[in-house]
Amino acid sequence: MTESVYKVIELIGTSQESWEKAAAAAVERAGKTLRDLRVAEVVKLDLQLDAKGKIEAYRAKLNVSFKFEGD
Numbered sequence: 908m909t910e911s912v913y914k915v916i917e918l919i920g921t922s923q924e925s926w927e928k929a930a931a932a933a934v935e936r937a938g939k940t941l942r943d944l945r946v947a948e949v950v951k952l953d954l955q956l957d958a959k960g961k962i963e964a965y966r967a968k969l970n971v972s973f974k975f976e977g978d
Contacts, residue, residue, distance in 0.1 A: 912975040913945060921964045926952045930967040943974035 920933025926949075934947050951968040 913972045914975040915970050915972045917950075918969050918971055920967050920969065921955070923964055926965045926967050929965045930969060933967060933969050934971065937971055937973075941971075941973045942976075945972045945974065947971045 916937075918933040918937055920929040920931070920936070922928035922932055930947070930949055934944070938944055948970045949967055950970055953966050953968075954962050955964040955966060957963050
């Protein structure tokens with residue numbers, strides 16, 4: 908079996924509807940430029956609020972791993 912190395916990056920996705928859609932947006936966007944995505948771990952959920960305390964956006968912070976193809 909060959910050895911593999913994976914790189915982990917941090918992403919933040921946003922949605923005006925839900926944390927699930929915020930996380931999905933981050934993974935979907937990462938998938939457009941990164942190959943071989945393996946795991947997306949939600950590490951933090953928070954809300955962006957306006958001046959009156961109304962929710963403007965749901966935010967999901969994720970650690971995403973993908974197979975490292977470096978020299």
